[in-house]
Amino acid sequence: MENKVVLFDKKENFCACGACYNICPKNAIEMVVDEYGFKYPKIDYTKCISCGACKRVCAFQNVIEKNEPLQVVAAARKDENKIMKSASGGIFAVFAEYFLSIGGIVYGAALVKENNTLVPKHIGIDSLKDLSKLLGSKYVQSDIGNVYKEIRTLLNNKKQILFSGTPCQVAGLKAFLGKKYENLFTIDIICHGVPNAEFFKGYLEILEKKFNGKVLDFKFRDKTSGWGLNSKVDLLINNKRKTEYLLVGESTYYHMFLDSQNYRQNCYKCKYTNRHRTGDITIGDYWGIEKEHPELLKINGGLLDTKKGISAIIINTEKGKLGVERLGQEIVYFDTTYEKVAIVNTQLREPSKYGKYRDKIMEEYKIGGFNKVDEYYYKKVLRKIAIKKKIKKFVPKFLWKKIKIIYKLIKK
Known part of the structure; x- marks a missing residue:
C-alpha cells in the first residue's frame, strides 16, 4: 500500500488517549496490549484508506489547544x-x-x-x-x-x-x-x-490470594484515617463482605505508582x-x-x-x-x-522522573506477569521499608538519629 500510515515511531510518542481509534472512518484501528501490558494501536491496512485522520487528531504529537491559568x-x-x-x-x-x-x-x-x-x-x-x-x-x-x-x-x-x-x-x-x-x-x-490495566488486574489477583477471597471493590484513596494515600479493598470471603485496609508501604502496585516506576x-x-x-x-x-x-x-x-x-x-x-x-x-x-x-x-512543572527500577520491572513482567513483578519489588524495595519500620518501633528516637548519621558516614 502506498503512503502507509504510521501512527508513531517510538512508544514514548504515543499516549493511548483513544482519539485515533475513535476517528477512523473504516474502523481500521485496534488497540492491542504489548508485552508489558500497555495498549498501542494496530492498523489493519486491508481496511485503511490512508486518509490521515488518525495522524491529524494525535494531540500528543500535535498539541492542539493551550490554556494559561486565569x-x-x-x-x-x-x-x-x-x-x-x-x-x-x-x-x-x-x-x-x-x-x-x-x-x-x-x-x-x-x-x-x-x-x-x-x-x-x-x-x-x-x-x-x-x-x-x-x-x-x-x-x-x-x-x-x-x-x-x-x-x-x-x-x-x-x-x-x-x-x-x-x-x-x-x-x-x-x-x-x-x-x-x-x-x-x-x-x-x-x-x-x-500504569496499565494488566498490572492492576495482576495486583488484584494477588490480593485475592492473600486474603483468600474475591475482590468486589477497590478504592485507591480511603479517608477512614483522614486525607491521605492509604487504600482499601472490599472482598467476598466465605460468602461475607469484608473490608481490608492497605498501607502504601505494603502495596507493591501502589508504591511503584507513587515512585513513578510503572x-x-x-x-x-x-x-x-x-x-x-x-x-x-x-x-x-x-x-x-x-x-x-x-x-x-x-x-x-x-x-x-x-x-x-x-x-x-x-x-x-x-x-x-x-x-x-x-x-x-x-x-x-x-x-x-x-x-x-x-x-x-x-x-x-515537569514530567515524572523515569523510575530507577522501571526497566527491571518491565523485564520481570515480560517473564512472569505481575506475580513476578510483585515478588521482585517486594524483595528489592518494600522488604527494606518493612525492616526499617520494625527497627524504628523498638529503637529510641535519639538513638535512631545517631544510627542514621553513622550510616551516612559509612556510606561516604
Whole structure:
C-alpha cells in the first residue's frame, strides 16, 4: 500500500488517549496490549484508506489547544459528609452533581466489573445514583473505548456534557471533536502518569490470594484515617463482605505508582506537565497547603480541613471561571498561585522522573506477569521499608538519629 500510515515511531510518542481509534472512518484501528501490558494501536491496512485522520487528531504529537491559568484557588466542598466520599476536596463531585441536576451526562473513569475482575474504563452516567462509580482517584489508565464518538453525538443533540480525565484524554477528546462546543465542560486532573490495566488486574489477583477471597471493590484513596494515600479493598470471603485496609508501604502496585516506576513510556516525556492546561479547569490534591497557607486551615481558625481533604482548582478558561462562580455556594475557596500548588505537585512543572527500577520491572513482567513483578519489588524495595519500620518501633528516637548519621558516614 502506498503512503502507509504510521501512527508513531517510538512508544514514548504515543499516549493511548483513544482519539485515533475513535476517528477512523473504516474502523481500521485496534488497540492491542504489548508485552508489558500497555495498549498501542494496530492498523489493519486491508481496511485503511490512508486518509490521515488518525495522524491529524494525535494531540500528543500535535498539541492542539493551550490554556494559561486565569486563577488558582484552594478549595473544598462544604458538605462534610459528601466530601468524605471523594479523594481530596470533593470538587469533581460538586460539578458532576450540577450537570446531572440539569439533565446532563457526566463522563469519567470507573472500575467496572467485567469477566470477574475490575476493569478501568471511561463511562457516562445520567443519574445521581451512579455517581459513586466516578468518585475517587484511579491510579491506572482507563480505556476510552467509543466514548468520544458517544460524546460527539450527544453534543450535537444539545446535551450538556461534563468530561473528566487525564490531560491527554481531555486533549484527545478535543482533537477528535475538531471544534469547540459551548455545551462541553472539561476537567483535567493533575496527573503523575498512568500504569496499565494488566498490572492492576495482576495486583488484584494477588490480593485475592492473600486474603483468600474475591475482590468486589477497590478504592485507591480511603479517608477512614483522614486525607491521605492509604487504600482499601472490599472482598467476598466465605460468602461475607469484608473490608481490608492497605498501607502504601505494603502495596507493591501502589508504591511503584507513587515512585513513578510503572507508568507508560510517554508519561516520562509528557507534554502536559506545565502551565498549558487542556481542561476548562484542572483539579488535584493541594499537597503542601499547610506550609503555603497555614492561615486557611481549621486548626488555625480557617475553613479548610486537612483531615477531610483540600483541592487545588486551576481555572484555565472563562467557561471554567463561570463554572466555579456558579457553584460557589457549594464550595469554599481562596486565592492561591500556580507556583505554590506546583511546589509539591511537581507534575505541574515537569514530567515524572523515569523510575530507577522501571526497566527491571518491565523485564520481570515480560517473564512472569505481575506475580513476578510483585515478588521482585517486594524483595528489592518494600522488604527494606518493612525492616526499617520494625527497627524504628523498638529503637529510641535519639538513638535512631545517631544510627542514621553513622550510616551516612559509612556510606561516604
